[in-house]
Amino acid sequence: MPDDFVLGVNYWPRRKGMMWWSDFDYAEVEAEFGEIHALGLGLVRIFLLWENFQPQPNRPDDGALRDLEVVLNTAAAYGLKVLPTFFTGHACGANWIPSWALGDVQPQRHCPHITEGQETTRGMRDFYTDPEMLESQVLLVRLVTGYFGKHRAIYGWDLGNEPGKLVRPRTPQDGLRWLQLLYEEIRRNDARHPVTLGLSGVYPERDRSFRTKDIAPFQDFLSIHAYPECVPWARDPLDPNVAPFLAVLTATRGGKPVLCESFGLCAPPEGDASSAQLRNSGNTLCATEEESATYYGQVLKKLRQVGTLGALAQAFSDYDPCLWDQPPLDFAVHQRYFGLTTSEGDLKPAGRVFRDFARGRPQRVTPPLTLPLDVPLDELYTRFRNAE
Template identity: 45%
Template sequence: MFTLGVNYWPRKKAMYWWKDFERAEVEQEFAEIAALKLQVARIFLFWEDFQPAPDRISDKALTDLGTVLDVAQEVGIQVMPTFFTGHMSGANWWPEWTLLDTEGEVGHPPRLTNGEYTARMGRDPYTDPLLLDAELRLVAAVCGRYGSHPAIYSWNFSNEPDLFAIPKHINDSANWNRLLSAEVRKYSTRPVSAGMHLPLLTSNNGFQPQLLAPYDDFLSMHAYSIYYSLTEKDEPLNSDVVPLANLITEALGGKQVLFEEFGYASSPDGDVSEFIQIERAGKLKTQYLASDEAGGRYYREVLEKLARCGSIGAFGWMFSDYDPSLWEKPPFKLNVHERFFGLTRYDGTVKPSGEAMRDFAQLVAEGKLPQRTIEPLQLTPEEWYRDPQGNFDRLFQQWRGHI
C-alpha cells in the first residue's frame, strides 16, 4: 500500500478556518481532493480555537470537526487530525493561557496569540503540569467523541513541535509522546504518529526517532529541498533529499515512514523559477520560487523515489495556494512564499504538481506502484547523533543522483 494525501487549510480561510467555519466550503474543497484521487486530508486542530482555556474544550470546534469528518466520509476520503497546532507556516500560534507573563525576544518563528504578535514566552508543553493536563484533556475530548469515526485515518500529535518549543531533554519529548499515545488508545484504535521534520535528523532538537517509535504506529517525516543547506542555493528542487530523509528515519527508528509533508513554493503566477528576498527574524533571506512546470517534475520524481525507498505514503504540502484576501494577514504578510505551495491555485485550477499526485494515485489504484529497490540503511542512533548534520550531509553526497 502507498497512501496519497494532502495537507489541508481552506484556500480562503487558512489558519482562520475554525473561527469562520462553513460546511459548504469543506464540501467543495474535499470534493476537489477526492477528484485528485487522494485518500487522506491532514487537518489541523488549531489549539486556541479548540481549547480556549486549559479546562474548557470548545463544543463549537468539536461539532465543526464532526462536520469535517462527515463530509470526508461522504466524498470518500479520510482525515488525519493534528493536535496542538501550534507551529504553522512560519509562525507559532499560542493560546493565550499557555503564555507566561515573562517577555523575551520575538525572534523566529514569531509568536502569535489571538491573531496578534506577542513577546510573551510560552510554557513548556512537554513538562509543564498545566499544559500536560490540558493536552490530555483535549485528546480525550476529541478521541472520546470521534475515536471510532470511519473517516479517521490516523491521529497526529503536532506539527514540527520543536519549532514551537524545544524540549529541554529528549526524555521529555519521549514521555510526552508516550502519554499522548496512551490517551488516544483509551478511545481509538486508529494509528498515531508525531509530526516530525528534517531537523529531527540533522540536529539535536529534542526529538529522536527511536524514542518515538515504541509508542507510534508509524514514523512521520517532513522535508523540503528548498530549505536544505546543500541544495537550497544550487539545486532547490533536488528530488533525493526527501527519499533520503525517509530512509534515515526508517533506519534510526526501526519503523516504516509516512512522508507527511513535502513540496515547493511556486512563483505567484507559476510561470518562472526565481529567487526572491524575504525578511526572517529581521534579516533578509534568499528564497527560491519554482515554476509550476518544474514543480510538477519534482513531485513526479519524489513520489517514485519514495516508493522505491519503502515509504508507506506521501502527503503534499499543500491543498491550495491562498486567496489574495489573506495576503495581508499573519503569517502571509511576512512569509510571502507561504502563499503558493498548493497543488491547486487559488482559483481552483490544478497545478502540474496536483496532476502528478493524481497520476501517481491512479498508478497505485491500478496495482502499478513502483517496487522498493533501495534496501533499508543500517544506522545506529548513538553514532548518528554525535554529528547529525555531518552524517546527513555525508549520506546525501553519497546518494545524490543515485536514488
C-alpha cells in the first residue's frame, strides 16, 4: 500500500444527492471535483446506486456506465483517485433497492426502503444466497471491473456500503461465501487494484454476520465507518479516540491495513433553517462548526499516529435545500450537514482542517499499532484512551 496517508471524501453532489446518476451533469462533477482537488484531497469514494446501474437483473445500464467513465476521466484530469462502491444499497439513512430485488419479506426496521424514489413496505431478497441475486451481482462486477480495471483513476473496489443494513446474512458463512464469490470475480478481471468492503466499525461488537478475521482474506485492506454515538463505551459523541481505536482493533483482528472510510459530524451552519430544530431535538449527532473542526483535527491526527491507511470524511458537502423535501433528507435531517463545505460551496471550519492537514503531506506511520484481544472491549478501550 502507498506510504501517503490517504485523505478524501465520500461523494454525492450537493444539488443532486442520491439522484446523481438519474440526473447526471458533467459540469457539476467537474466543478465539485475541482473543489476536492483544491482542498488537497486525493481520494473520492463514490456510490454506484444499484437501481441506476442495474435496473434489470440481467442488464446493467449503458448510460450509467458511460457516466461512470466521465466521472473517472474527470477525476484523472484532477489527479484524483476513485473508490467505486458497488450495490448501493444503504446510504444516508435509507436503503435504495432495485424493484426487481424486492421480495415478499419484511424490510429492515431501522431505516426506510426506497425504490424508484418512493418508500416501499417490501424488503429485499437475500442477495447472499438467492441464485438470481448472486448471478446479477457477479454480472455487474464483471462488467464494471473488466471495463474500468485499467483506468488510471481507479484506487480500488468496494463491494458494499454496510450491506448488513440492507439484508443481514442468515449465517456468517452466507456472508463469507458472498464476499469470496465477488472478490474472486474481481480478481479474474482486475488483478491490480485492492478490494475492500465498507463495514461499520461496530459490526464485530453488535453483529457477528461479518467476522473480521474470517472476511479479511477476501479483502486487500479493511474499511471501517467510525461514529462514537454507535458504541456504548464512548465518552460522548465527540470522543476522538473511538475512530483510531476501532481502526487498531480491526487491523489486529484482521491482520490487514485499515482505511477509516467514513467518519464525521453533523454540523449545521449557525442560523441555518434546520440548526435550531436539530439542537432542540437533542440529536446527539449535532455539533457546532467549531466542535466539528476540533473533532476532525483530533481524529485525523490520531488515525495517522496509529498507522491507519487514511481517512475519508463522511460527506463532501452539505446538501442544497432543494433536496430537503426528498428522501432521505426529508426524514434524516441530520444527514443534510455532514459536509466539509456548505450547500453554497463555502468551506466550513472542518473543511479548513482537512485542507490544512493535507498541506502537511502526512505519511503513514508503520508498523501500525496492535492491541491484545483477550481483554474485554470496554476495558481495552479504556487502556487505549489512557495510553495517549
